[in-house]
Amino acid sequence: MPQNFTINFKKQKRIVLLFFFFITTVIQAQISAVEKMAEEGFAKRFSDTTASIKIQKQELRLAKKNNSKEDEAICYAYLALTQRKLLHLKEFIHYADMSYDLAQKGTSSRAKAFASAAMGSLKSYIDDKSQAINYLLEAYTLFSKENAHDQCAKIAADISYLFYPASPEKEEKYAREALAHASKSGDPESQLFARLAFGSFLSDKLESEGKEEWQRAMKFFLETVSLAEKNADKIVSKSTIGIAYVNLADLYTKGPKPINEKAFLSNLEKATAIAKKYNVKIIFRSAIGLEGYYFTQKGDYLRAELLFINGIKYQQSLPYTDNYLMAAFYNSLKDVAVKRGDFEAYYAYDTSFTKYNQLKYKESAQSMLQNADARYESSKKAERIKQLELENGLEQKNKLLGYGIAGVLLIGLVFMFRSYHYRQRYYQNREDLLKQEQVHNELKIQLMEKETIENLSARLSLERRLLRSQMDPHFIFNALGNIQSMILQKDTLPAVSYLNKFAKLTRQILEQSRKETISLEEEINTLQNYIELQQLRLNNGFDYKIECDANVETDILIPPLLIQPFIENAVEHGLKPQENNVRGLIEIYFKEDEEQRTLICTITDNGIGLTASRKIKINETHQSLSTTITDERLSIMQKESPNAGFTVSEKDPVTDTHGCVVIINIPILS
Template sequence: MQSKKFINPVQIKKAKWLFYFMVLFVSNSNAQEISSIEKIAAYGYEKRFSDSSSSKKIQLQALELAKKKNNIEDQIICYSYLALTQRRLLHLKAFSQYADSSFVLASKTNKIRAKAFAFYSMGALKSYIEDKPQAIENLLKAYELFSKIKAHGQCAKIASDISYLFSPASPEKVKKYAQEALHHAEKAKDPESQLYARLAFGSYLTDKLDSGFNEEWQPAVDFFKETVLLAEQNAHRIISKSNIGIAYINLADLYSKGPKPMDETAFLENLQKATVIAKKYNIKIIYRSAIGLQGYYYTEKGDYAKAELLFIEGIKYQQSLPYTDNYLLAVFYNCLKDVSVKRKDFEAYYHYDTLYTKYNQLKYNENTQKVLQNADARYESSKKMERIQQLELENELQQKNKLLGYGIAGVLLIGLIFMFRSYYYRQRYYLNREEILKQEQANSELKVQLMEKETLENLAARLSIERRLLRSQMDPHFIFNALGNIQSMILQKDTIPAVSYLTKFAKLTRQVLEQSRKETISLEEEIGTLTNYIELQQLRLNNSFDYTIECDAAVETDLLIPPLLIQPFIENAVEHGLKPREKDSKGLLEIYFKQNDEENLICTIKDNGIGLTASRKLKINDNHHSLSATITDERLSKMKKDYPFAGFQVLERDPETDSSGCLVIITIPIL
């Protein structure tokens, strides 16, 4: 065992300042384009984790020095560093102001390094406000410019960020830019860049593992072991301590996904290291992940008391901080609810559920506010981009006016008459041009005002419908009962059915969350979601009913329809029709699709349940409230402008001529 060598903190501080001044005044072939002002700003940026106040102060001093020297390139770079620092501090308004300032100034220079920084900070801003297409566009431009000047450290970080933005939609591009990040990091020979790039490539390996490539588990573990070793050996040179914590978390998570029995010692050791870093540097996401994985481990192991103490410790630590993280508290209380259910301590469950509901609502309010803020930021950013383009046009006009002045001076040498004619026609041209630009500017401002009103109204309506749509699809009673039945099968050692239904439940949850954000899905995807949902309902009701899903021969399964329209009616048929049936015979749920014409798809849902009249009588004492009719009616009503036949009918089946039960006919527009 090696002995630890202790170093005096004063010596460390002196060494840092000595290194700092050596960097400022010693030039070399690799850093000839980096000015002394940029080095000061970069030094301040490095302190953003250890001393945020000092970090901003140093960067602002560098900015003032650049302004004093009237150096536009250094001002652009200082604004970029300040913007990236504000991203770390989660100050959106300041982040946006500094990024915009950098971008505006960049239009006045052709210096590659300065323009690269401007695109980098703007790409980071677009990523922060969830404008992914613009984020990718700006980061790709920054990556191209930094590559030209061989700034490998910056290239490694930007390529990593681009890789994350392409995930999970484009695995090939994720792999491409993660590999390029590794390539640049190797050339930079900087542990900070190397760790940044390795985390991006590790994320790609983990995505492959999650996609079913189980043979990739051992290579992924070996890769993250090397990553953790790199981080530990160079911890003093790595500024972003959160990346070290992420490496530990990812390695622990891989152990939990590996072959059983897992290496418990390595799993817990990595989580403990991540927790230490999270507490030391106040990194919330690392702390939440570490506590969550440990609690899940002890819960699965059956040590409920230890899991409960772990989550309570996490709550106490969070409450001891000078701010409240509602998201973190909601997560911990939700975990305590699960532990209480497994311990069958329903009094504790009620207590934790009350607190969970409180903090979950606060978290939801914060998330909604953040979405609105991001929408406002995207809108303001688009307005500023239009203004930048207008300024460029005005600058171009001013430049032409200068050229006009030079032309007039030259014409004076030739003759007064020729000068007068030339000046008259040119001046007339530019006056007309100015009038056109003013008119375009007025039209643009009017368009911006209309866009602002329309964007906010549409965003509010969409958020409301999406929220209620998710609630109608994922009924809490259904989720709780489905998980309870799966748990019962596990306890009865029915492993194969339990795993099968757990897979269906996970797939259903993911499908609902993904499809609620889409404008259209294929009929095949809709049928797959309905199949998963119905089979889980069969499990919940002990297979008390059968079902069939049929498509007319003329119906093509790749046609596009609005998502999540049919499932609420399936829920009503099961909950209010089939569930209350007498148990002497099996229920039957029939779903049939046929195409009425090129624009409409007809979905017919039949059940042999108790029927509408009996169902309404039972609803008086029933606590289950379905929102399907209301939400579906709202959604179909919004489509009637373009699809006048969209709608649905709910009818009582005639027991004498048909069978008891209910009949639903939905006319779905084909998009």
């Protein structure tokens, strides 16, 4: 299979299963009316999310009215797990914390089991695997004492996934325990969860085992799919059925060749139908990826390409954009284009892949930052709880001291004096130690907050470097396109000259892209080389002038590569489209605003102007990223220099000629 579908496939299917459905009926006699209704509302989270949350909040209000802390904690646990499905991290943390805090204050082991399951789900969601295992083991122990076999089966399956790949022995151990609990429960959904966990363990062993192990796994997966189909109406988590189909289809590809194509495609078709109906992105991506890879390996490139294109069209018809899925599909289309030798199609697919891959990266980075913040807040809260416990312990010790003194008074004044003296010294020393620990914990919290500020500063620097690095491939792409055009037109000498200048300019840009700042003199030299390249490309059809105000020092430091995109726009969209009898002109003027510590760069041209340029670009499909990237860079700079930015306007046609005026406020860096 293509790399983007296989590398994380096992991990992804574990994520889908992991905590996808924790709570079902346990023992009817132990379930209150409030919990029962909250459970029914939770079951609607796939079919009607709004109704699901409404019912759960209604039961939460009733639990508060009845002053039932057990029901209140369980309702919060349900709401937390519902918010996990909706990917609402802030609400997920809030409800999980409320559930756990309430449960710990009470004595109900049932409420504590629900709360620990919700906290385990939260820790897994923010990639805190060790804490997730601890909470789930706590929930597993509590549910085991109640003989809640259906919930034990699901939680044991989740624990099995968390031990992959670090501990295969524990992965197998909890997968087998999940099967045992599921068998005792008689609940089809619990049985499916357990079988999927054990099936994943069997799939992991296929890399080191032979044909007999594959046959064993195939028999097990066929039985699993049969169980899911027979009890489909009793299984609330429809996604687990889709995962069973994908797992079985994937297993066909690992067996003897040729594979059973009919069965392979049938399972993928069923998985795709479930993914579309219940909006399960990972199942959709895995099913399309498996089928596309199969046809690619088979040599049926047209069918593979059509499959990925239909997948893209379906995604574009939805009200949201899954950038990860779009990037994966376009990357697979690139592989198909290479095998077909269609490099024109490869170029088109690569352009779209680059777009969605960048968006996917931004989403991934944002998600990682959110998870890191959540882990920090969780750690900070744990430190505060520990601090409060120390303070409570100190208060309790002082109470005991008072009781001791009262007891001593009953024995006698003399004995009381001696006992009070020594006890007072002991508890005073203990109090000093506890206060020292409290001060130490406060310093740790302050240090963690300082580290968070430093991390934020480092992140802003990284964003600036990332946006600046995006300018290099954008410029190189346009320059190579110009050279290719000259070669195709057999203009050999201009192409060689262009290539030499391009090599010199590329070296300058590569050197400057590694710097946080460059001097104004370096920036002007780079602009001169770039404009001369453009003059050569356009047969010297325009002139240029670069001037600096008398008070501008050319050794001042500014961010690199900010001005070139606007020169490019002036040439491409202003001068290039104008009539041949008009001699083009670009004027660049620098002056310094000493009060605001900014360098003001004014760029004017006598091109066709903004209005005419927009009319020409109406039917064009190409979208330039240069000014968008520059705008993002300047936006980030505004956090430190509020005046950073740029404006683009049209010359006054009454008092001036046609053309545009660009004014860029560039922060001067020390």
